[in-house]
Amino acid sequence: DQQVKQNSPSLSVQEGRISILNCDYTNSMFDYFLWYKKYPAEGPTFLISISSIKDKNEDGRFTVFLNKSAKHLSLHIVPSQPGDSAVYFCAARLDTGGFKTIFGAGTRLFVKA
Amino acid sequence: KAGVTQTPRYLIKTRGQQVTLSCSPISGHRSVSWYQQTPGQGLQFLFEYFSETQRNKGNFPGRFSGRQFSNSRSEMNVSTLELGDSALYLCASSLLAGGTTGNEQFFGPGTRLTVL
Numbered sequence: 001d002q003q004v005k006q007n008s009p010s011l012s013v014q015e016g017r018i019s020i021l022n023c024d025y026t027n028s029m030f031d032y033f034l035w036y037k038k039y040p041a042e043g044p045t046f047l048i049s050i051s052s053i054k055d056k057n058e059d060g061r062f063t064v065f066l067n068k069s070a071k072h073l074s075l076h077i078v079p080s081q082p083g084d085s086a087v088y089f090c091a092a093r094l095d096t097g098g099f100k101t102i103f104g105a106g107t108r109l110f111v112k113a
Numbered sequence: 114k115a116g117v118t119q120t121p122r123y124l125i126k127t128r129g130q131q132v133t134l135s136c137s138p139i140s141g142h143r144s145v146s147w148y149q150q151t152p153g154q155g156l157q158f159l160f161e162y163f164s165e166t167q168r169n170k171g172n173f174p175g176r177f178s179g180r181q182f183s184n185s186r187s188e189m190n191v192s193t194l195e196l197g198d199s200a201l202y203l204c205a206s207s208l209l210a211g212g213t214t215g216n217e218q219f220f221g222p223g224t225r226l227t228v229l
């Protein structure tokens with residue numbers, strides 16, 4: 001049961017343009033959403049997060065939008081840079097007394113110079 | 114401040130054997146989670162420990178077990194290894210047990226397990 005889905009396995013964008021990575025979820029009990037970036041041979045690194053009570057969070061070039069009614073979130077990177085090329089994971093947290101973080105399968109972003 | 118460390122980084126085992134992986138969280142972090150990453154499957158949640166107690170568990174068979182020590186270091190054990198257990202096993206630590214901020218996890222580099 002994939003509760004967090006990233007339907008695009010890859011995305012290619014020109015340097016300087018906007019990258020939009022999408023994520024859909026099914027469980028309305030998720031209370032926190034996060035994006036992680038992963039380079040080869042490294043563990044994922046935290047990028048940005050948003051509480052379920054917000055609809056937007058911005059940090060520099062990165063903005064996450066949350067649409068609870070559509071159960072959809074997106075990560076916008078503006079402007080995209082070649083160093084942003086990595087795999088991006090969408091994640092959602094479930095509080096069941098302990099915390100369980102469910103990750104999507106990831107989207108590989110290629111930023112072309 | 115040192116990051117999350119995992120040992121060993123690479124491991125080769127044969128079917129039927131067992132394996133123990135180790136994770137040292139960032140100093141002061143009390144929550145440790147384990148994930149399995151396989152191609153095309155993203156990160157699959159295994160379990161989460163906080164203050165030596167397993168608080169949550171993913172949908173993995175009982176062959177996968179873990180524990181956390183009083184210094185927050187954690188170990189994960191897989192018994193009776195199967196070929197399908199070949200994966201990257203990631204450990205992540207976080208500072209807070211709850212709340213709406215600071216919930217990000219800090220990941221180690223992972224242990225690459227190959228089962229032959």
